[in-house]
Amino acid sequence: MAASPFASRSPSVAVASPNTLRLRATAAQDSAGGVLASKSVSNTDQELTEQLNDDVRHKYIKDKKLGEGTYAVVFLGHLRDDPSSFVAIKKVKVNAEYKDGLTMDAIREVKYLQELSHPNIIALHDVFSSKDQNLSLVLEFLPRGDLEMLIKDGDIQYGVADVKAWMGMLARGVWFCHENFVLHRDIKPNNLLIASDGEVKLADFGLARSFADPYLNMTHQVITRWYRPPELLYGARQYSGAVDVWSMGMVFAELLLRVPFVAGNTDLDQLSKICEAFGTPTEENWPGVTQLPNYIPTDRTQLVPVQGRDFFLRQFPTAGPVGADLMMSMCALDPRKRHTALQVLRHNWWMIDPQPTRNEDLPRKSGAKKMGEDMGRRGGEIDDGPFKNAARQLDFGAKK
Numbered sequence: 351m352a353a354s355p356f357a358s359r360s361p362s363v364a365v366a367s368p369n370t371l372r373l374r375a376t377a378a379q380d381s382a383g384g385v386l387a388s389k390s391v392s393n394t395d396q397e398l399t400e401q402l403n404d405d406v407r408h409k410y411i412k413d414k415k416l417g418e419g420t421y422a423v424v425f426l427g428h429l430r431d432d433p434s435s436f437v438a439i440k441k442v443k444v445n446a447e448y449k450d451g452l453t454m455d456a457i458r459e460v461k462y463l464q465e466l467s468h469p470n471i472i473a474l475h476d477v478f479s480s481k482d483q484n485l486s487l488v489l490e491f492l493p494r495g496d497l498e499m500l501i502k503d504g505d506i507q508y509g510v511a512d513v514k515a516w517m518g519m520l521a522r523g524v525w526f527c528h529e530n531f532v533l534h535r536d537i538k539p540n541n542l543l544i545a546s547d548g549e550v551k552l553a554d555f556g557l558a559r560s561f562a563d564p565y566l567n568m569t570h571q572v573i574t575r576w577y578r579p580p581e582l583l584y585g586a587r588q589y590s591g592a593v594d595v596w597s598m599g600m601v602f603a604e605l606l607l608r609v610p611f612v613a614g615n616t617d618l619d620q621l622s623k624i625c626e627a628f629g630t631p632t633e634e635n636w637p638g639v640t641q642l643p644n645y646i647p648t649d650r651t652q653l654v655p656v657q658g659r660d661f662f663l664r665q666f667p668t669a670g671p672v673g674a675d676l677m678m679s680m681c682a683l684d685p686r687k688r689h690t691a692l693q694v695l696r697h698n699w700w701m702i703d704p705q706p707t708r709n710e711d712l713p714r715k716s717g718a719k720k721m722g723e724d725m726g727r728r729g730g731e732i733d734d735g736p737f738k739n740a741a742r743q744l745d746f747g748a749k750k
Contacts (some may be wrong), residue, residue, distance in 0.1 A: 363419055406478040410488060412439055436491040441484050455556030470523030470555040492551055494544035494714050501539055501608050508713045510668055513605045515706035519550035520598060525691035528591040531562045535572040537597035548709035573597055575620050576610045581685050583621045585644035592685035599680030606666045607628060629656030629685055636684040639696040672699045
């Protein structure tokens with residue numbers, strides 16, 4: 351394998367979060383005795399909060415704008431003390447419609463990037479607020495665009511060894527999320543950003559959430575439709591890391607085909623295309639599927655049998671028999687039969703030839719502007735383009 355699945359980097363720069371400091375100030379105020387003492391502590395902590403925030407903000411110089419969306423503006427920046435050390439400064443716009451002016455996806459992104467530090471997950475270096483109350487996230491600068499850009503660029507040629515390298519990096523990032531009880535819930539090619547050294551980084555944690563409690567209901571309206579697994583299309587409210595593994599399988603297929611494998615125009619069309627490609631879910635091949643809220647029975651005369659390894663080998667011949675086996679394990683209809691991210695990393699496909707391409711030899715293209723455009727989106731959105739009708743609306747206001 352190109353790198354150990356257990357690889358990790360040293361922790362990213364400590365985050366000085368103004369919101370966290372305000373909470374500490376409030377706690378200190380509550381514990382102080384008397385009105386005067388509380389006021390004194392409050393004033394002192396507020397001054398400390400502002401000073402720490404100013405110190406963090408002063409560390410960086412903001413340069414040219416890389417991109418802007420309705421959700422955020424992204425700037426190129428660098429350390430004040432080291433102009434060669436670049437960062438991306440994502441300024442999240444205050445929205446009066448939301449509590450404290452922040453959308454849930456912005457809160458999620460800060461929360462989970464603070465908790466996760468891995469070579470294949472975008473690093474959050476710092477957080478600070480500005481005088482206009484906008485929140486700025488200082489992220490590592492990834493100047494090579496994203497995997498979607500490489501897939502769509504007909505001038506860029508790549509082979510199985512390159513796909514193996516990219517998929518290995520994605521699998522390691524997802525494995526680390528799941529090891530830390532975090533579901534990403536929006537894995538797709540344009541959320542896989544590329545660093546200057548060729549390393550692929552999982553980004554956009556606006557739909558992420560913890561899954562430590564197996565009995566807690568979660569929303570099924572997550573993951574961009576083309577990468578959404580059948581259990582979510584059937585309305586499942588309790589699910590596992592298997593939803594991310596399905597999305598990984600769809601990215602794998604897209605890298606090999608250079609077009610999305612199953613691309614529906616509506617949720618029903620998406621489900622229909624999944625059934626046509628992989629087989630019709632029934633109680634025989636997926637016990638319990640008929641109990642899911644949005645399950646739609648299929649006439650017995652129209653059932654499509656569950657596809658075996660030969661089907662995957664015909665669809666993805668460049669993957670070879672072992673690669674087809676890996677694809678099949680990631681795209682099992684029944685989420686309980688799907689490989690985990692760890693099982694994906696332990697699959698034999700990584701061990702056989704061709705070996706994964708070294709990072710420095712991977713196809714690449716400059717895409718700093720693309721990074722700015724991607725990061726200016728709200729979590730879970732897809733770009734307007736020839737397939738813009740495939741976007742679906744998400745309930746970002748609900749804390750699920």
